[in-house]
Amino acid sequence: MMLVSLIKSKHFDQALDFVKRLPANLQNALKFEHAYVLHRSGNNTDALRVLNSMSAEDKSTFKCQHLLSQVNYKLSEYKKAMATYVNILAESQRGDGERLEADEVSDIIVNYLACQSSTSGECLAEIQKVIGNNKGFDETYEYYFNLSQVYLKEGHVQKSVELLEQAYEKAIKDDAFRDDQVRFKVQEMHFLNEMYS
Numbered sequence: 001m002m003l004v005s006l007i008k009s010k011h012f013d014q015a016l017d018f019v020k021r022l023p024a025n026l027q028n029a030l031k032f033e034h035a036y037v038l039h040r041s042g043n044n045t046d047a048l049r050v051l052n053s054m055s056a057e058d059k060s061t062f063k064c065q066h067l068l069s070q071v072n073y074k075l076s077e078y079k080k081a082m083a084t085y086v087n088i089l090a091e092s093q094r095g096d097g098e099r100l101e102a103d104e105v106s107d108i109i110v111n112y113l114a115c116q117s118s119t120s121g122e123c124l125a126e127i128q129k130v131i132g133n134n135k136g137f138d139e140t141y142e143y144y145f146n147l148s149q150v151y152l153k154e155g156h157v158q159k160s161v162e163l164l165e166q167a168y169e170k171a172i173k174d175d176a177f178r179d180d181q182v183r184f185k186v187q188e189m190h191f192l193n194e195m196y197s
Contacts, residue, residue, distance in 0.1 A: 003033055012041045032064055039067060044074040062088060062100065069111065078115040085112040089134055105137040113146035117153050124154060141170035 006015035015037045019027060027034065031054050038047035048071050051059065058064060065088050072081035085108050092100040100108070112130060116123045127150060137143075148163035 003030065007033065007037060007040075010040075012037050016041060031058070032061075032067070035071070036067055039071050039074070042074075044071045047071045048075065062092075062104070066108070069108075073111065073115055073118075076118075078119045082112055082115045082119075085109075085115070086130060089130065093133060102137050105134050106140055106143060109134060109137055110140065110142040110146055113143065113150055117146060117149035123150065139170075141167045141174070143167075144170060 003015055003018055006012075006018060015033075019030060019034045019037065022030070031050055035047045035050040035054075038044070038050060047067075051064065051068050051071065054064065059068070065084055069081040069084040069088075072078070072084065088100070088108060089105065092105070109131065113127065116127060127147075144163045144167035148160045148167060151157075151160040151163060
C-alpha cells in the first residue's frame with residue numbers, strides 16, 4: 001500500500017497529503033496511520049484528536065495505546081502517558097491484552113522512565129514496582145540512560161552517574177548507537193558538575 005511505503009520511508013509530509021486526498025470512508029479506516037503520521041510530523045494535538053475519534057475497540061490495541069502514550073508525552077501529559085504505559089504492561093502480564101515481546105516491554109519501560117524523569121515528586125518505589133513486574137525485558141542503553149535521569153531528578157547523583165556509565169558501556173558494544181556516546185559524555189559532565197557544585 002502506498003501509505004505504508006511513505007511511512008516506512010519516512011516521507012511523512014507526503015503521507016499526510018496522501019491521507020488528506022483519500023475519500024472519507026478510507027480516511028476512517030486509516031485513522032491509526034493518520035495519527036501516526038501527524039505524530040511523526042510533530043503535530044501531536046491533531047494526532048490526539050484523530051486517536052480520540054477512533055472507536056473504543058480500535059483504541060484498545062497495543063499499537064494505538066503505545067502511540068497515545070507517545071503523543072501524550074510530546075504534549076507534556078506525562079501522567080497520562082505513564083498511566084497508559086502501566087496499563088499496557090499490566091494487561092499483558094494478566095493476559096488481558098496483547099502479549100508483548102521482550103523488545104516491546106523494553107521500549108515501554110524506557111518510555112515510562114522518560115516520563116518519570118519529566119515529572120515532579122518521588123517515584124523510585126513506583127519505578128521499582130513497574131520494573132519488578134516485568135522481568136525479562138532487554139535492558140538497553142536507553143533504559144540505563146533514562147533511569148539515570150530519574151535518579152538525578154531524585155537527587156541521587158552518584159547512582160545516576162553509575163547508571164549513565166552502564167548506558168555508555170552498552171552503547172559502546174553496539175555500533176548502531178555510536179552517535180549517542182557523545183550525548184552520554186556531555187550528560188556525565190553535567191552530573192559531575194551537579195556533584196561538585
